[in-house]
Amino acid sequence: MNFFRQTKPDDATRKSASASGAGSLGPPLHGITEIPLRTAFASGTGIHEVHSALRELAILLHHKRLYHHTHPKNQESLDHAYNHLQQLAQNMNGLEIRVERDAIVVPKLSEAPVPDPKGELRHLAIDFQLAGIQTLVILRQFHVGELDTLAELLRASLLKSDESSKNQRGAWWTAKLLEFGVEGIQVNAQTDRRVDTVLASLIAALVAFGGSTPNENADAPILAPTSDSLSAVLRLIARLTPPLESARGLSPEEAARSIHAALAEANRETVHLLLSAISQHAPKEAEAPQPYLVRLSEEAIFEFLNSEFSGGTLGPQDIRKQLRSFGEVLVSSGGYTGPHSSQHLSSLAQVWADEKHREKLLDRFWMALPPREKSQTLRGPDVWCVPVPAIRAALSQLADAGADAPRREARNILLNYTRRLEMPDAQVRRSVAVGLSELSAVVESLWPNQLPEELSRCALKTLEQETAPDTAAMLSAFLEMFGRVAVTRGDFAGLENILTGLERVPREPRYEHMHALAQRLIAQDRWHLLVEAALANRALDPTLPRLLVRDPERLLDRLTTLLSEPRAAELLPAMARLLRTIGVPVLNLLETRLYEARKQRVSAAIKLLAAADPERLLRGLPRALASWEWNLQDLAVSELSRPANATSARSAALVFSTLLTEANALVVPMMIDHIGLAQETSAIPELMQIASGAHEQWKDQFVRIKAIEALARMRVSEAVDLLLQLSQKRDGLVYAEPSGLRTVASDALALMENRPAAAQVRAAYEYAPQAGGNFNVPRRYSRVPLESPLRAQIEGGQPAMARVKTISLGGAYLESVKKLNVGDTIRLEVRSGLRKIHFTAVVRNSGPDGNGVEIVHMQGDDRDKLRKLVQRGLKA
Numbered sequence: 001m002n003f004f005r006q007t008k009p010d011d012a013t014r015k016s017a018s019a020s021g022a023g024s025l026g027p028p029l030h031g032i033t034e035i036p037l038r039t040a041f042a043s044g045t046g047i048h049e050v051h052s053a054l055r056e057l058a059i060l061l062h063h064k065r066l067y068h069h070t071h072p073k074n075q076e077s078l079d080h081a082y083n084h085l086q087q088l089a090q091n092m093n094g095l096e097i098r099v100e101r102d103a104i105v106v107p108k109l110s111e112a113p114v115p116d117p118k119g120e121l122r123h124l125a126i127d128f129q130l131a132g133i134q135t136l137v138i139l140r141q142f143h144v145g146e147l148d149t150l151a152e153l154l155r156a157s158l159l160k161s162d163e164s165s166k167n168q169r170g171a172w173w174t175a176k177l178l179e180f181g182v183e184g185i186q187v188n189a190q191t192d193r194r195v196d197t198v199l200a201s202l203i204a205a206l207v208a209f210g211g212s213t214p215n216e217n218a219d220a221p222i223l224a225p226t227s228d229s230l231s232a233v234l235r236l237i238a239r240l241t242p243p244l245e246s247a248r249g250l251s252p253e254e255a256a257r258s259i260h261a262a263l264a265e266a267n268r269e270t271v272h273l274l275l276s277a278i279s280q281h282a283p284k285e286a287e288a289p290q291p292y293l294v295r296l297s298e299e300a301i302f303e304f305l306n307s308e309f310s311g312g313t314l315g316p317q318d319i320r321k322q323l324r325s326f327g328e329v330l331v332s333s334g335g336y337t338g339p340h341s342s343q344h345l346s347s348l349a350q351v352w353a354d355e356k357h358r359e360k361l362l363d364r365f366w367m368a369l370p371p372r373e374k375s376q377t378l379r380g381p382d383v384w385c386v387p388v389p390a391i392r393a394a395l396s397q398l399a400d401a402g403a404d405a406p407r408r409e410a411r412n413i414l415l416n417y418t419r420r421l422e423m424p425d426a427q428v429r430r431s432v433a434v435g436l437s438e439l440s441a442v443v444e445s446l447w448p449n450q451l452p453e454e455l456s457r458c459a460l461k462t463l464e465q466e467t468a469p470d471t472a473a474m475l476s477a478f479l480e481m482f483g484r485v486a487v488t489r490g491d492f493a494g495l496e497n498i499l500t501g502l503e504r505v506p507r508e509p510r511y512e513h514m515h516a517l518a519q520r521l522i523a524q525d526r527w528h529l530l531v532e533a534a535l536a537n538r539a540l541d542p543t544l545p546r547l548l549v550r551d552p553e554r555l556l557d558r559l560t561t562l563l564s565e566p567r568a569a570e571l572l573p574a575m576a577r578l579l580r581t582i583g584v585p586v587l588n589l590l591e592t593r594l595y596e597a598r599k600q601r602v603s604a605a606i607k608l609l610a611a612a613d614p615e616r617l618l619r620g621l622p623r624a625l626a627s628w629e630w631n632l633q634d635l636a637v638s639e640l641s642r643p644a645n646a647t648s649a650r651s652a653a654l655v656f657s658t659l660l661t662e663a664n665a666l667v668v669p670m671m672i673d674h675i676g677l678a679q680e681t682s683a684i685p686e687l688m689q690i691a692s693g694a695h696e697q698w699k700d701q702f703v704r705i706k707a708i709e710a711l712a713r714m715r716v717s718e719a720v721d722l723l724l725q726l727s728q729k730r731d732g733l734v735y736a737e738p739s740g741l742r743t744v745a746s747d748a749l750a751l752m753e754n755r756p757a758a759a760q761v762r763a764a765y766e767y768a769p770q771a772g773g774n775f776n777v778p779r780r781y782s783r784v785p786l787e788s789p790l791r792a793q794i795e796g797g798q799p800a801m802a803r804v805k806t807i808s809l810g811g812a813y814l815e816s817v818k819k820l821n822v823g824d825t826i827r828l829e830v831r832s833g834l835r836k837i838h839f840t841a842v843v844r845n846s847g848p849d850g851n852g853v854e855i856v857h858m859q860g861d862d863r864d865k866l867r868k869l870v871q872r873g874l875k876a
Contacts, residue, residue, distance in 0.1 A: 046091075046092075046109055047109060047110075047114065047115060049084075049087070049088055049091075050088060050095075050106050050109060050114055051114055051115065051116070051121070052084055053081070053084035053085050053087075053088045053095075054097075054104060054114065054121050054124060055120050055121065056077070056080045056081040056084045056085075057081050057084075057085065057124065058120060058121065058123060058124040058127075059077050059080070059081070060074075060077045060078055060080075060081040060147075060151055061124070061127060061151055061154060061155070063077045064151045064152065064154075064155045065155055065158075069152075078144065078147065078148055078151070079144075081147060082144040082147050085138055085142075085147065086142075089138050089139065089140050089142065090140055092108055093140060094137065094138065094139050094140055095108075095137070095138040096108060096135065096136075096137050096138075097135065097136040097137075097138075098134070098135050099125050099128045099129055099133065099134055099135070100113065100280075100281070102122050102125050102126055102129070102370075103116065103121070103122065103125055103368075104116075104121050104124065104125050104128075111284065113368070117371065117397060118371070119370055119371050119372065122370060127154065127158060130157075130158055131154050131157035131158050132157065132172070132173065132188075133154075133173070133187055133188065134188050135186075135187070135188055135189065136185070136186070136187055137185070137186040137187075137189055138184065138185055139183075139184045139185070139186070140184075141183075141184050142183075142184025142185050143184060146182045146183075146184045146185050147185070149180050149182055150182065150185050150187075153173070153176050153177075153180075157172070157173075173187040173188060174187070174188070198244055198289045199244075199283050199287070199289050199292060201259055202240065202244065202259050202289070203275075203278060205259040205260050205263060206263075206271055206274060206275045206278065207275065209260065209263050209266075209268070209271050227304075227322070227325075229269075229270070229273060230300060230301070230304045230326070231326065231329050232267060232270040232273075233270055233273050233274050233277065233300060234297055234300065234301075234326055234329045234330050234333070235329055235330075235333040236263075236266050236270050236271065236274055237274065237293055237296060237297050237300075237330070237348065238329070238330045238331075238332075238333035238334035238346065238348055238349065239262050239265075239266075239333055239334075240259065240262050240263075240293065241289075241290070241293055241334055241346040241347065241348040241349070242262075242334075242346050243259055243261065243262045244259070244289040244290070244293065277296060277299070277300050277303075278296065280299075280303075281295070281296055281299045281300075290347040290348065293348055294347075294348055294351050294352075297330060297348065297352070298361060301323065301326050301361075302361075302364075302365060302368070305319060305322060305323070305365055306365075306369075308322075309369075309373070310373065315382065316377050316380075316382035316383075316385035316386065317382055317385050319362065319365060319366075319385065320362055320385065323358060323361060323362055323365070324358060327352045327353075327358050330348060330349060330352040331349050331352050331353045333349075334346040334348050334349025334352070359387070362387055363387045363389045363390055366386050366387055366390035367389070367390050367393060369390075374386075374390070374394060375394075375409075378391065378394060378413045378416070378417075379412065379413060379416060380416075381420070383413070383416055383417050383420060384417065384420040384423070384428050384431050384432050384435075388434070388435040388438045388439065391413070391417065391435065391439065392438070392439060392442055394410075394413070395410045395413060395414060395439070395442045395446065396442060396445075398410035398413075399442070399445055399446055407446065410446055411446050411447070411452075414439070414442070414443065414446060414455075415452065415454055415455070417432060417435065417436075417439075418432070418436065418454065418455050418458045418459070419458060420432045421433065421458045421459065421461075421462040421475075422458065422461070422462065426468055426471070429462060429466065429468075429471055430468060430470060430471040430474070433462075433471045433474035433475045433478065434474050436459070436474070436475075436478045437474050437477045437478050437481075440478065440481045443455070443481075443485075444485055449489065450489065450491050450494065451482060451485060451486065451489075451491065451494055453494065453497060455482065456479065456482050456494065456497060456498050456501070457497075457501075459475050459478055459479050459482070460479070460498065460501035460502070462475060463475040463476065463479070463514060464501075464505060464511075464514065472513060476513065476517045479498055479502075479517060479521075480517065480520055480521060482494070482498060483495050483498055483499075483521035483522075483526070484526065486498070487526045487529050487530065488529070490533065490541075492530070492533070492541050492543040492544055492547060493543050495521065495543075495547065496543050496546060496547055498521060499518055499521060499522070499547070499550070502514045502515065502517055502518040502521075503515070503518055522547070522550065522551070527551075527554060527558065528558065530544060530547055530548060531548065531555065531558045531559070531562075534548060534574070534578045535562075535571050535574040535575060535578065536574070537574070540577060540578065540581060544578075545578065545581045545582045548578070548582065549582050549585055549586065552582070552585050552586040552589050553589065555582075555586060556586065556589060556590060556593070556601075556604070556605075556608075559575055559604065559608060560600060560601055560604035562575075563575075563603075563604045563607060563608075564600070572607065572608075572611050573611070575608060575611065575612070576608070576611035576612040579608060579611075579612040579613070580612050580613070587609070587612065587613055587616060590605050590608055590609055590612075590616075591605070591609065591616050591617075591619070591620050593605035594606070594609070594617070594620040594623075594624045595620070595623065595624055595627070599629070599632065602624075602628070602632055603632060603635060606632065606635050606636045606639060607635070607639060610636070610639030610640060610642070610645065611639075611644075614639075614640055614645045614648045614652070615648055615651065617636065617639070617640060618640065618648065618651055618652055618655050621636060621640075621655055621659065622655065622658065622659060625659055625662050625663060626662045630664035630666055630667060631823060631825065633663055633664050633667045634664075634666065634667050634670070634823075634842060634856070635823065637656070637663075637667055637670050637671055637674070638670065638842075638844065638854075640652045640674075641670065641673075641674045649674070649677075649678045650678050650680065652674060652678070653674055653675045653677075653678035653679075653680035653683070654680055654682065656671040656672075656674055656675055656680075656683075657675055657680055657682055657683035657686065659671070660672070660683075660686060660690075660698070661697055661698075665698075665700060665703065665857070666825075666840065666842075666856045666857055667856075668698060668703055668706075669702060669703060669706040669856060669857070670854070670856065672687065672690075672703070672706040672707055672709075672710050673706060673709070673710065673780050673810075675687070675710055676709060676710025676711070676712075676713035676714055677713060677780065679713075679714050681714065683710075684711070684714070684716055684718075684719075687707045687710055687711055687716075688707075688711070688716075688718075688719060688722060690703060690704055690707035691704055691707040691708045691711060691719070691722060691723075691726070692722055692726070700857075701738060701740065701741055701859065701860040702857050702858055702859070702860070702863065704741060705740065705741055705744045705860070705863060708723065708726070708741070708744050708745055708748050709744065709748065711723075711748065712747070712748035712751045712752055715751075715752055716752075717752070719748075719752075720749065720752060720753070723745045723746075723748050723749045723752070724745075724749065726741060726742060726745040727742045727745040727746045727749065738860040738861070739860065739861065739864055740859070740860025740861055740862075740863040740864040740867075741860055743864050743867060744863070744867075747761040747867075760871065760874070763782055763874050780809075780810050781808040781809040781810040781811075781870075782808060782870075782874070783806045783807070783808045783813075784806060784807050784808060784869075784870050784873035784874060785805070785806050785873075786804065786805060786806060786807065786873065789803040789804055789805050789815070790803065790804040790807070790830050790831060790832055791803065791804075791830075791831045792804050792812075792814065792828055792829060792830045792831065793828070793829045793831075794816060794818060794826050794827070794828060795826075795827040795828070795829060796826060796827055798818065800816055800817060800818035801816070801817070802814045802815060802816035802818070802828075803815045803816070804830055805850065807830075807866075807869065807870065807873070808870060809855075809863075809866060809867065809870055810854060810855055811841065811844070811852060811853050811854040811855050812828075812830070812841070812852075812853055812855075813847075813850055813851070813852050813853075814828075814850050814851050814852075814853060815849060815850040816850070816851070820843045820846065820851045821843065821846070822843050822844065822845060822846055823842065823843060824842070824843045825840065825841070825842050825843075825856075826840075826841055826842075826843065826853065827839075827840055828840075828841055828853070832865070832869050835865050835869075837858075837862050837865045837866050837869070838858065838859070838862050839855045839857065839858035839862060839866075840855070840856050840857040840858065841853035841854055841855050841856060842854050842856050
């Protein structure tokens with residue numbers, strides 16, 4: 001701590017101070033000069049250039065000590081240093097360097113030390129201090145020989161640094177530079193500068209009052225600072241503040257008398273120490289007294305804290321306490337007694353009474369600490385004492401280094417910081433919890449792929465045991481950030497670990513905040529991300545089903561919403577995969593939705609069960625079918641009839657055969673078709689009844705036609721007599737049955753008896769499925785592509801024209817400007833020449849250029865017209 005060195009100003013200095021009101025004590029008072037020159041370095045390159053030039057100068061001095069003066073290394077480093085310094089001196093119109101607190105300040109750039117992340121300039125500053133160099137000025141006209149001379153003199157001065165006092169070394173530099181004719185480089189040169197008149201009076205008073213202490217010894221060693229001596233200096237600074245504030249506008253003589261009155265009760269040794277501090281930290285140009293005294297008190301405290309911390313006397317935990325203690329000294333000595341006090345409040349006391357100001361100083365201390373000492377603290381158990389801004393700066397600097405080793409160091413520091421949550425001190429836990437919340441962005445940058453489990457484990461363990469509400473809230477915020485990052489990065493195992501830790505605690509009021517946090521971690525937006533990840537076109541992460549099963553009701557609601565989107569068909573297979581993986585909890589809930597009143601939920605339940613577990617849909621069908629609207633019945637029957645559900649085709653046919661009387665008339669034809677295709681013989685008696693027209697409920701001609709086709713597909717031999725009767729029975733001169741039904745009966749007999757016309761009938765009725773075909777309903781009839789599309793009209797609320805490109809006995813493929821959605825019911829009129837064929841159809845699929853429709857009802861004569869059209873197309 002250099003300002004505690006007892007120095008004795010010489011007579012010339014004392015006379016100058018008395019005459020002008022300002023003293024040049026020890027090192028000269030350097031201020032901020034030539035402000036416009038800073039604009040040349042405003043982009044930030046100036047700092048970099050200064051650092052590079054000083055680094056080259058440090059290398060030159062290092063080589064001077066290591067190698068002979070004729071060694072090539074010396075010449076090479078001399079050339080490098082000269083080139084950098086010359087360019088800098090030209091750009092800045094001269095380079096001025098000041099040494100402060102083992103750091104280097106370039107006033108033309110900033111009053112803050114030149115950034116030194118690797119500690120390279122710190123050794124140069126120490127060498128300058130040992131050699132007695134406090135300021136170094138390199139003029140624009142200096143040459144390489146003068147730089148070489150400076151390096152040689154500096155090496156010689158370091159070898160003799162213990163032989164003389166600071167003043168003697170200053171005189172030595174002046175004499176040596178004059179001896180060797182060095183004019184472009186100045187050491188410890190005094191500069192003319194403007195000093196506030198009140199501050200000049202203060203300096204003169206200090207020189208007069210404490211400059212001639214009897215016990216002074218110019219060659220006395222540097223004294224070790226003590227807390228008491230510094231407190232005395234701070235009390236003196238605080239007592240001097242009110243006189244200096246009131247001295248504005250007074251004459252120099254009156255200001256001096258006011259200051260001397262404040263010094264009357266001061267110890268002369270304390271005054272001398274304050275004078276030494278001013279010599280180390282001189283006023284800046286035109287700096288006002290109040291800001292200067294604040295800055296002087298800060299620098300004095302920082303000198304002490306750095307010295308004590310480096311020597312091991314102060315530990316990391318003591319820095320805040322010591323800083324607070326010194327602040328209280330300044331506040332109490334400055335007359336501050338509280339916010340409602342009527343006593344005069346000095347500006348210095350006001351500043352130091354502000355808790356925010358003390359926190360800023362604490363941050364500044366740790367920011368300015370040398371990297372090695374700071375790193376040692378960050379890796380140790382006292383890392384919690386370091387303010388969050390200092391930790392963030394250190395971690396960011398390591399992360400930005402780009403190499404693996406610094407990033408590993410940063411991760412280790414952060415993990416070490418997190419482990420302090422396990423300490424028994426509640427204040428420590430609170431400090432770390434606050435820090436983790438503020439370091440969230442740094443945490444994300446240090447682990448770009450997957451966050452370590454140790455972070456969440458420590459936070460969970462502490463949160464479970466924490467009784468302080470504010471600390472628990474901070475930990476909850478950190479864990480919530482952790483969960484958000486895990487979801488967005490796809491680290492679902494990390495999210496599951498957090499949720500498991502939160503859910504394992506008992507359902508008690510004291511743990512309510514943990515259960516609430518578990519709900520927030522899978523809030524609406526994150527829940528959507530989890531569902532989207534589970535439905536992505538890739539292998540299903542085994543963690544996702546375990547996460548989603550926590551709230552099956554919300555999962556089904558989300559799937560229901562997705563099924564209403566245009567991409568529903570693409571997502572349905574992934575939904576089925578997810579539901580099958582989760583299993584019973586969600587499938588049971590899905591089955592109960594079959595009986596709800598909300599149509600959208602029932603429709604989604606039908607689709608999802610048909611894709612994931614059709615047996616459950618079949619199991620619920622008898623109970624639910626009668627309560628559904630016909631389009632829900634149609635959806636269930638069509639989904640169960642899909643080729644994808646071929647394994648349950650026989651079961652579906654058996655269930656259908658028992659529900660024919662409960663189904664809607666538009667759904668029964670498709671159910672009968674499926675019974676025939678599945679060869680469900682148990683339905684033969686009922687089909688015989690329907691075909692004959694003797695069924696109590698189903699006497700509709702189209703339903704009877706479907707029953708006849710089903711009997712033919714199953715080759716039911718006992719139905720031959722019935723079919724003969726239907727095709728040939730007369731009622732007088734006319735046939736008893738309509739022509740359309742008779743034609744179907746004749747075709748069925750041809751198939752069953754293998755008549756000559758059987759080949760033509762088989763071509764229309766027996767469709768050979770194509771490999772890879774995926775239709776909502778298996779094709780039961782052969783399609784007939786039409787060379788010339790038929791005109792058609794879609795009837796209903798908004799009539800529209802359409803074209804029929806392909807047609808069969810079971811449906812058609814349409815092109816229309818009217819948008820049709822899967823599941824829509826339409827009434828269609830197809831024109832073939834002079835013939836008009838009317839039928840009701842349901843849209844089964846949608847393609848890029850049209851829609852496939854299935855016929856669900858038509859009259860017998862229309863059916864006969866359609867049959868003839870199909871047969872004509874097959875012959876062609």
